[in-house]
Amino acid sequence: MSDTTAIPGNSMQMRWKGATEVIAPLALALAVAAVLLLLAGHNPVEVYRLLAIESLGSVKRVAATLAAATPLILTGLATAIAFRAGAFNVGVEGCVFVGGLAAAYVGFTYIGLPSVFLISLAVLASVIAGALWMLVPGVLKARLNVDEVVTTLMLNFVAISLTAYLVNGPLLAPGSANSATPMVAETARLPRLLPPSTLNLGFIIAVLLLVLYWLWDKRTALGFETRIAGLNSRFATSSGIDVPMLIIKMMLLSGAIGGLAGGIHALGTVGRFVSGFSPGYGFTGIAVALLGRGSAVGIFLAAILFGALATSGATIQLFSDVPIEIVSILQGMVMIFAVARFGWIFTKRRGAR
Amino acid sequence: MIDNVIHAALVMTTPVLLAALGGLINRVGGLVNIGLDSMMLAGALIGLMLASITGSWAGALLGAAMIGAVLGLLMSLAVTRLQANEIIVGLGFNIAVAGLVRFFIKTVYESSGTLALPDVARLPRIDIPYVADIPLLGAILSGHDPLTWAAWLMVPVTAWFLSSTRAGLRLRATGAAPQAARALGLNPLTIRDASTVFAGLMAGLAGAYLSIGVVGIFNEGITAGRGFIALAAFYFGRNRPWLTALGALIFGFFDAFQIRLQGRGIPAELVQTLPYLMVIVVLTLMALAVRSARSKGA
Numbered sequence: 167m168s169d170t171t172a173i174p175g176n177s178m179q180m181r182w183k184g185a186t187e188v189i190a191p192l193a194l195a196l197a198v199a200a201v202l203l204l205l206a207g208h209n210p211v212e213v214y215r216l217l218a219i220e221s222l223g224s225v226k227r228v229a230a231t232l233a234a235a236t237p238l239i240l241t242g243l244a245t246a247i248a249f250r251a252g253a254f255n256v257g258v259e260g261c262v263f264v265g266g267l268a269a270a271y272v273g274f275t276y277i278g279l280p281s282v283f284l285i286s287l288a289v290l291a292s293v294i295a296g297a298l299w300m301l302v303p304g305v306l307k308a309r310l311n312v313d314e315v316v317t318t319l320m321l322n323f324v325a326i327s328l329t330a331y332l333v334n335g336p337l338l339a340p341g342s343a344n345s346a347t348p349m350v351a352e353t354a355r356l357p358r359l360l361p362p363s364t365l366n367l368g369f370i371i372a373v374l375l376l377v378l379y380w381l382w383d384k385r386t387a388l389g390f391e392t393r394i395a396g397l398n399s400r401f402a403t404s405s406g407i408d409v410p411m412l413i414i415k416m417m418l419l420s421g422a423i424g425g426l427a428g429g430i431h432a433l434g435t436v437g438r439f440v441s442g443f444s445p446g447y448g449f450t451g452i453a454v455a456l457l458g459r460g461s462a463v464g465i466f467l468a469a470i471l472f473g474a475l476a477t478s479g480a481t482i483q484l485f486s487d488v489p490i491e492i493v494s495i496l497q498g499m500v501m502i503f504a505v506a507r508f509g510w511i512f513t514k515r516r517g518a519r
Numbered sequence: 520m521i522d523n524v525i526h527a528a529l530v531m532t533t534p535v536l537l538a539a540l541g542g543l544i545n546r547v548g549g550l551v552n553i554g555l556d557s558m559m560l561a562g563a564l565i566g567l568m569l570a571s572i573t574g575s576w577a578g579a580l581l582g583a584a585m586i587g588a589v590l591g592l593l594m595s596l597a598v599t600r601l602q603a604n605e606i607i608v609g610l611g612f613n614i615a616v617a618g619l620v621r622f623f624i625k626t627v628y629e630s631s632g633t634l635a636l637p638d639v640a641r642l643p644r645i646d647i648p649y650v651a652d653i654p655l656l657g658a659i660l661s662g663h664d665p666l667t668w669a670a671w672l673m674v675p676v677t678a679w680f681l682s683s684t685r686a687g688l689r690l691r692a693t694g695a696a697p698q699a700a701r702a703l704g705l706n707p708l709t710i711r712d713a714s715t716v717f718a719g720l721m722a723g724l725a726g727a728y729l730s731i732g733v734v735g736i737f738n739e740g741i742t743a744g745r746g747f748i749a750l751a752a753f754y755f756g757r758n759r760p761w762l763t764a765l766g767a768l769i770f771g772f773f774d775a776f777q778i779r780l781q782g783r784g785i786p787a788e789l790v791q792t793l794p795y796l797m798v799i800v801v802l803t804l805m806a807l808a809v810r811s812a813r814s815k816g817a
Contacts, residue, residue: 202619202622206622206626207626254606256606256610302799306799306802306803306806310803310806310807310810311806312802312803312806313802315551315606316750316754316798316799316802317799317802319553319747319750320747320751320795320796320798320799321795321799323744323747323791323792323795324792324795324796327788327789327791327792328788328789328792330788331786331788331789334786334788335786446614449610449614452607452610453611456607489621489622489625489626491618491619491621491622491625492618492622493618494614494615494617494618494621495615495618495619495622497614497615497618498611498612498613498614498615498616498617498618499611499615500611501607501608501610501611501614501615502597502603502607502608502611502612502615504607505603505604505607505608506597506601506602506603506608507601507602507603
């Protein structure tokens, strides 16, 4: 099954177009970053070769890449689900924060529970926290048509400050000087797949959710309705779909998955909640969803790509003097180029606007 | 004590006000500028560098305005000519420019995050004789720099520009009805580009205010999300210059207060959430007002 079904028709030409739409932004971003590296006195070919080796060169490095991709698969999926319903949710970052704190709280509080229950409860807490975080913007968008871009963007900053307050005060680990909760119980940690790598059960959960997303999108009525609502909400309404209710549901689902990303990051990787918990996983998730064109396979590959960049960027900084910031530069430019349409250069046609 | 708070609040208002007025013009022209923070950051860096190299604060402001304007132009072209989504492009600019700035500091100055340069020309303070000694009024009017005065002067100028000038009318037409504007022989894309260049220019000045006006050094976190507070301010002000200025002033007071509230039982982090929550409340109230007006009309 190809992932270009969003484009009508299935001819070779369409496939080709779908492929270039994904590769072009990446190639452009790499090209611009190469110019920067040259200006800074680095050999871009050498840097890119190092990045490839450091992210995929050995089993250990692949495990590190997959571990880094885990939260990005989930934030990319969370973003894609909301986008699909036509809700422009840029608030997944906030969900990662509240979800991470909720899971960590359960993980260091109910330490008497058996491991399976404790992990389930902590994960559930992160899912609920994330979903609730998106309740207000979802309802406001669906019922009052309040711009969800603004409300979700603003809620990110609220989530970051609110969790920072909680880990600085009420939830601060006793005797700790830095803003962090106590470590979660060992029984609350997600099992590791390839120790000593931090790759853990969370990766499996993320991939399973991607498969579910693919089935949901292609095989279920709700998935079809969501797609219709996102493409043309007027048509959806006249076909008898309750679009406002659908938007609320999808915003809650988006928040739940965003919260799960935080919960898995807390239980699987960090082991607690610290202030500055997420280095922008929610925002990278937007890039992942866009570059992956909202398809399950696309999201997976894009998350691996950004995971590889993050993990290899951190290690090449140790071996060479290439600043790790090249990764942020690439990421930001991929976002920009992924939404730009270069078709006009060839067709010389003016857009409707 | 109260004089100090007023003075600090006005200092904190200036960068938000500058960027918010730019963002307001941009939004009236039909583009919501999420990238203001990136233009602020670039302005702060270039402002500090030029203030050190040229020794002139005016030159520094000019350079900061220029870099902001260039970034604004690039962002606008991506949106208007390549039909890219403005929200995504704005977020992309924030990520890419933040990376670029850190990359630049590391490469050129071999410093990570913070940059202190010698002989930085700071913004001068204008002390008004006699007025400076009057309680309250002295703190409000005296001891401020030229950029603060310029920012507040821009409030009535923006209001007048939008309501009473031909260019302002064209800008509003571009934002409200691009097709109609095109039918009148205007080029909505070019007008929108101009409004984004202006927003970048103002955000660049706001950044320079932070680096050479407030602290005298550059830090990668110097904007502290003030580009987003500016966004909050013009959403709060619903595109009206005076209301937007009021929003910026309220947020400036929060900013000044949170520093003073530390250690007094009121956590600074909770105060920091207020601007963002206020915007959500204002948008909700507006939507409720629209709905009740509609149901009454029906």
